[in-house]
Amino acid sequence: MMRSQAMREMDHAAAGGMVALQSCAYCGMAQYPPRSLCHACLSADLAWSRALSIEGVVLAATVLHHSHEPDFRSALPLRVGMVHLDCGPQAVCFVQVAEPGTRVRVTATLDAQGRAVLTAQPFSMPKETMG
Amino acid sequence: MNSDIVLVCPVTEPYVRRSEHDAAWFMGRVLSRLIAASGVGKADIDGLCLSSFTLAPDGPAPFLQYAGMSVRMLDWIPTGGACGIMAARRAIRAVAAGDAEIVACLAGDTANAGSFRDLLEGFSVFSRDAVYPYGAGGPNASFALITDHYMRKYGAVREDFGHLAVAQRRNAQGNPNALLRSPMTMEDYLGARPVASPIHLLDCVMPCAGGDGFLVMTRARADALGLASVRLLASIERHNAFSDDPMQERGGWLLDRDALWSKAGVGPQDMDAVQTYDDYPVISMLQFEGLGFCGQGEAASFLRGRDLTATGDLPHNTGGGQLSCGQAGAAGGYLGLVEAMRQLTGVATSQVARARHVLVSGFGMINYDRGLCTAAAVLAE
Numbered sequence: 001m002m003r004s005q006a007m008r009e010m011d012h013a014a015a016g017g018m019v020a021l022q023s024c025a026y027c028g029m030a031q032y033p034p035r036s037l038c039h040a041c042l043s044a045d046l047a048w049s050r051a052l053s054i055e056g057v058v059l060a061a062t063v064l065h066h067s068h069e070p071d072f073r074s075a076l077p078l079r080v081g082m083v084h085l086d087c088g089p090q091a092v093c094f095v096q097v098a099e100p101g102t103r104v105r106v107t108a109t110l111d112a113q114g115r116a117v118l119t120a121q122p123f124s125m126p127k128e129t130m131g
Numbered sequence: 132m133n134s135d136i137v138l139v140c141p142v143t144e145p146y147v148r149r150s151e152h153d154a155a156w157f158m159g160r161v162l163s164r165l166i167a168a169s170g171v172g173k174a175d176i177d178g179l180c181l182s183s184f185t186l187a188p189d190g191p192a193p194f195l196q197y198a199g200m201s202v203r204m205l206d207w208i209p210t211g212g213a214c215g216i217m218a219a220r221r222a223i224r225a226v227a228a229g230d231a232e233i234v235a236c237l238a239g240d241t242a243n244a245g246s247f248r249d250l251l252e253g254f255s256v257f258s259r260d261a262v263y264p265y266g267a268g269g270p271n272a273s274f275a276l277i278t279d280h281y282m283r284k285y286g287a288v289r290e291d292f293g294h295l296a297v298a299q300r301r302n303a304q305g306n307p308n309a310l311l312r313s314p315m316t317m318e319d320y321l322g323a324r325p326v327a328s329p330i331h332l333l334d335c336v337m338p339c340a341g342g343d344g345f346l347v348m349t350r351a352r353a354d355a356l357g358l359a360s361v362r363l364l365a366s367i368e369r370h371n372a373f374s375d376d377p378m379q380e381r382g383g384w385l386l387d388r389d390a391l392w393s394k395a396g397v398g399p400q401d402m403d404a405v406q407t408y409d410d411y412p413v414i415s416m417l418q419f420e421g422l423g424f425c426g427q428g429e430a431a432s433f434l435r436g437r438d439l440t441a442t443g444d445l446p447h448n449t450g451g452g453q454l455s456c457g458q459a460g461a462a463g464g465y466l467g468l469v470e471a472m473r474q475l476t477g478v479a480t481s482q483v484a485r486a487r488h489v490l491v492s493g494f495g496m497i498n499y500d501r502g503l504c505t506a507a508a509v510l511a512e
Binding site: 002003004006007032033034035059060061062063064065066067068069072075076078080081082084090091092093094100111113115117 | 247248251252253256257259260261262264265266267268269271272275276277279280283324325326327328329330377378499500
């Protein structure tokens with residue numbers, strides 16, 4: 001499995017149930033996907049913060065009925081969305097809501113291949129999906 | 132400026148759904164067709180602009196040895212849907228500067244059972260890290276999010292996208308190079324199975340193998356060879372524009388379109404045909420908006436009442452576009468350009484009655500959440 005060195009920091013955090021978020025120690029800009037330089041000021045002095053969850057708003061969503069990977073096919077349909085994180089950048093996440101504008105809490109877990117994946121849940125689940 | 136430099140000999144190595152040939156073979160076949168169509172010798176081609184997604188591990192220099200060529204100008208343009216226009220721009224400047232006399236611009240790719248999956252998985256670092264693990268939906272998933280946002284914000288409905296797709300299929304019916312030529316109705320379009328909502332099967336381009344190319348040389352040389360030529364009146368490119376937009380809903384064309392039309396000396400209303408990059412239909416809409424045919428978010432209503440077939444009032448993707456021809460990798464970035472050249476030289480399979488000016492537009496490289504590369508060119512007879 002190919003993974004960038006920056007992304008491995010998120011994998012390590014997710015193994016402990018935490019979301020790791022990269023930001024620039026020089027200018028403070030948060031960025032996602034993580035990378036080896038700050039995209040704003042090009043500083044190499046990057047910092048990581050960890051949290052149980054981070055917050056954001058759903059921008060758009062799709063239901064996948066097709067996957068290019070056999071491993072995903074048994075899980076179809078899969079709901080995927082774009083979440084605008086409060087700290088600035090956008091993140092592709094598995095989402096439990098389709099409605100843009102919904103505020104979500106984003107957590108990280110490891111998938112079967114050991115990759116950190118983000119899942120966005122609404123703060124209050126709609127009634128029809130409760131218990 | 133550069134009006135004495137022209138584009139000649141649009142060629143296509145026919146698209147096929149799958150091939151056992153490698154990418155170099157398709158690129159070499161395009162080169163062979165360029166030589167046959169122009170009458171120049173291989174040794175007369177002293178500049179080369181290449182694009183391919185499946186040539187790896189080779190790049191442009193290995194291709195020279197593969198094809199037994201020696202050139203004094205070599206360019207590698209890995210920008211997907213923007214690569215054809217970018218190649219034309221670079222080739223024209225190279226000839227103008229004396230860096231080369233005849234530049235071959237070409238793109239080719241192969242397609243087989245594993246190639247498309249491999250391409251998607253390894254497409255980019257960001258994609259591999261932060262998109263592919265979310266269901267491996269590939270470009271369908273990324274464009275689904277862009278389309279979902281566009282439909283919600285601007286009120287476009289599936290019929291609006293179907294309007295483009297159905298007209299393009301009609302345009303493809305006489306095109307032997309189109310992989311999808313059977314008639315398609317709006318009912319067919321709307322009834323297609325969902326792939327990644329709101330994207331359905333007939334919004335998606337079919338990955339395939341194939342290649343396209345053209346030559347760039349002086350008009351004097353083209354005339355001496357007896358070749359029908361096309362002029363590039365003006366062109367633009369812009370990369371990673373509007374990076375602060377949370378969701379992509381406009382492209383870099385917007386920043387440069389005034390310069391494009393001003394230099395071309397014509398406007399959107401003067402275009403006899405428009406060739407947009409139609410992967411996926413929503414992206415065609417962004418091009419109509421970005422290039423000034425209508426305002427932001429207005430493409431659906433702008434196009435609704437128009438006939439987009441080759442005999443209509445706004446001929447669009449007159450060879451069928453990628454939606455009907457297929458997407459032969461990087462050659463998708465050439466498809467609109469070679470079709471525009473065919474229209475302007477009167478050899479298109481769905482010929483527009485009086486094609487004097489054609490707009491070509493390109494869009495490429497979904498690196499993470501949006502297409503990064505945009506380009507456009509106004510071509511004239």
